[in-house]
Amino acid sequence: MNYSSYFIPTLREVPSDAVIASHRLMFRAGLLRKLANGLFAYLPLGLRSFRKVEQIVREEMDAAGALEIKPTVIVPGELWKESGRWDAMGESLLRVKNRLDNDFVVSPTAEEAFTAIVRDELSSYRQLPLNLYQINTKFRDEVRPRYGVMRGREFVMKDAYSFHADEKSLDDTYQAMGRAYRRIFQRCGLSVIPVKADSGAMGGSGSEEFMVESEIGDNTLILCKNQGKCDYAANVEKASCAPDFTQDNTAANTPPYEKIDTPNIKTIDDLCAFLKTESKTFIKTLIYRAVNIELDLSSAPVYAKLERKKTSPEAPAVYPEAFFAVAIRGDLDINEVKLAAVLKAAEVNLAGDTDVVRLTNTPVGFAGPVGLTTLPLVIDHTITAMNDAVAGALEKDLHYKHVAYGRDFKAWMIEDIRTVKAGDKCPLCGGELFTKMGNELGHIFKLGFKYTRSMNVTYLDENGKSQIPSMGCYGVGVDRTLASVIEEHHDETGIVWPASVAPYHVIIIPIKYDGVVKENADKLAAELTKAGIEVLLDDRNERPGVKFNDADLTGIPWRVVIGDKGLAQEIPQVEIKRRREKENRMIDFNKAAAELTERIREELEQLA
């Protein structure tokens, strides 16, 4: 491709709203332009790299046995009503009405469409497993789109949905997708951190996120410092840690608990100051409201007669609402995502003051586990090691001291619900944990029966009995992956593309595109092209400095400079330079095509 007949509007200025490198460089290198907030147009150079990422994703999905299909972007709202997400999804779902007043959705993901397609075709267990995917336009109506395509409104996602007759089959595909994802990111030259993750609003269990480190990332990752030896990595929403307490169930040396006056003291900090002790000697008790609870509560205190309801004919019956007292050691925070998972609740939130007062018969700030009979008590494991603690006394301005778990109170449920922090111990090796901020590029998870049940998908098993298949779901953001490549591969002068996703492999810069220089530049371009190397020939009538700057900015992996002087040598010489190295060198012009071809193939093979 000749530069002068191409369209690469490079910029010297940085767009004012571009705070991260990929956003800045995608604009400056002429890869991208803005149509509106969160809506971007890929220009020719950017689209070439975009398509390469897409193709890598496609190849790895195909290699893993997934089959590509193409449903529509605009999907009937009816399907979303069947699944329940029409109501459950917030305002980030772009809803449309057409001229006939029918409801449609501009797909943010496509569980419903894929489930509907499979529902109509599935009859026998012999058709399973089935893993279908698309690489297609998605829309999420972000309130505050930013960071360029890293968090845009319209984007392209590869989303796959698999259907299974048994747990093992689901797990096999889930693992195969995990391997495919590792290969995808490896081929793009990306260092990803696969982390254990909670599947959040998507439902189901068994979930892994593929993260890249990013200062503007919207996920906190918990990682083990023993890297190389230990690969523990988890989203903070899901992370656990090794116990930092010694289990000592005996309260043999603890005096009986007794009331202490704590006038107007409602927070742990106030208590610490007042009692001149550390927060970890306190039991923090909070009241939570949970909604749409799947967990069986018939054994829970006070809820023996609570009734379940169905939100849709196919969905399992749930408890619409219930309140819980939740206790954890005073220096720790309750992880609401873990708490919701434990309760199998759609959502948990701190109860409002009115509810707290009504349910505990005490002003806010004095809840505690001792003598609590009005709510089921859920405690973190840390509580079980507390045998001489301070806790709210369920009376205004009063706490208890010398409270011992087991002796003075018992819990209905003991679970890991703590929020892990930097400095906690790794659950695998005991090493120190630290945190990073990360951006999610991919996510694989086991959805279970959430959609197949609500949308009534069945097949006949070997015995002719009707069964519901389980599902897995696997997504990769193409735009975000591309932007992340630039985040990881750039320097102060521009992008430094890995060969696998570079828009071109070689840029040829004739000092002046004329006469013998032109002739030889054309010849080299033709030779390289014939060898399958992608060449951009900078035939513009610009100063060499301008061409060099644009070559650095656009990040083409290899640069060849052809000039009169070099060609006039006894053995004609051209200068080659690898974008990611500082040094350039002169080589025999007649060997340039072969050498460049070899070096580029080497890098492509390394990435493959």
Place this chain on the structure above:
Amino acid sequence: MNYSSYFIPTLREVPSDAVIASHRLMFRAGLLRKLANGLFAYLPLGLRSFRKVEQIVREEMDAAGALEIKPTVIVPGELWKESGRWDAMGESLLRVKNRLDNDFVVSPTAEEAFTAIVRDELSSYRQLPLNLYQINTKFRDEVRPRYGVMRGREFVMKDAYSFHADEKSLDDTYQAMGRAYRRIFQRCGLSVIPVKADSGAMGGSGSEEFMVESEIGDNTLILCKNQGKCDYAANVEKASCAPDFTQDNTAANTPPYEKIDTPNIKTIDDLCAFLKTESKTFIKTLIYRAVNIELDLSSAPVYAKLERKKTSPEAPAVYPEAFFAVAIRGDLDINEVKLAAVLKAAEVNLAGDTDVVRLTNTPVGFAGPVGLTTLPLVIDHTITAMNDAVAGALEKDLHYKHVAYGRDFKAWMIEDIRTVKAGDKCPLCGGELFTKMGNELGHIFKLGFKYTRSMNVTYLDENGKSQIPSMGCYGVGVDRTLASVIEEHHDETGIVWPASVAPYHVIIIPIKYDGVVKENADKLAAELTKAGIEVLLDDRNERPGVKFNDADLTGIPWRVVIGDKGLAQEIPQVEIKRRREKENRMIDFNKAAAELTERIREELEQLA
């Protein structure tokens, strides 16, 4: 690809709403499924052919120097307000509001987005010409979507937009796109009819449509019977014909015109019966209302003082509304598209009865050119040859006879505004014209300054003077092209794919996928794949009859049947059969790969 791990849900039944072959066969062969009215999902086999059409389009666009970009599907409504199409487009435009109450459009075409992108980057004539395209999702909210993907709501279109500094440059690109389109359809194995077309609501002039014949087509094509010798072809909206009258301007033998009583006779048919003569002796005069007229009306009777208005700051001033008397020979119809073009009006419609009475001071049915002073008179060329005609007398129940053009009335404007019919004479060779119904697959046209002017796009010319570039616009429907391939290439048992867009080139059918048959089937598949031939191996445990039917239905160009018997011959034999031929033949198994490869390459080259 092995059939058993693929997803090809073939059907014996025909979907009840499928009335055309492509719709029927795309469903029966497992290429397509319906998500909702006008919304379809391509299944794996269908998507393979779809992508091949897409790739042919891409290659031809690239070869013609167009550059691919990727704007969004959801486009800011602001841009459509700038161009004026937010209001001008009817309800087929799907409009969306997001959570912030911003207006968006689900793109049906992308003049605005491309013009906006170029507007921001264009500064100098040196950047022109520029031809940008996308292959992307489009949406048109059809009231009555039908015929499968032939007229769906969501579809994929290749749309290109070119920008130019002068008319010659626009014409060069327009011609290059025309050549690219001919190649695209040729490569897909399609017989298209390029026809002259009116550009309709898109504005501009210079326009060609690429049609395929179709009984359910929504366009009437006018074609010359002298095929092979004459290539005249036009959309009826634009078609012209050779004069079918002899120009005889003298009314020397015509008596003076005189009134005749025609009580209650208002139609040409009534008049014919009443006067016992033919309709072509009558002058048919109709009153039309035109809106947003660009034509200069200052010379028109009664409109000397009519004022122009601007509909937007950048658009040229237009006359919001004006009425015209329009006359044509009694046996012919007025072509409203041609009339609108002649008047440079956004739209023309027959005036309502109240307006007719008000403007002619006569009841409806008695308008005529003689003595008409209240309206400008526009006549078709046929009128100029009428020197002894019957015409309305502008009085209730009265007509004139012996009316002669030139002697008894004159026209403000004489134009070709007749609707051409089968039996009329070819304007090029005089041969007989006939009609066909056609579906539009592609359309190229010169837009002129419509968008660049309304959206304020400028560049500096060689003299540093600000200029507005002209535009061309070029579209191909990918889904429709694919469906048309099936319309043209099928028989009673299924699809008969041309090799260029076939999902696979060869289907191998082992009589029983086991033992030595399996071994040799796998070997042949591997050999063909290595040679670049795309192979589907039917490894299913099904009766041969079922496999043969599915092979015919899915239309794979070559079928190979491998069985025990053939392999056991002294020289092992397999049966090969070309889908489009009746005969099969046995060939040496060891030469099968080479022979098939050669035959497929031959066909691919013929199509290239």
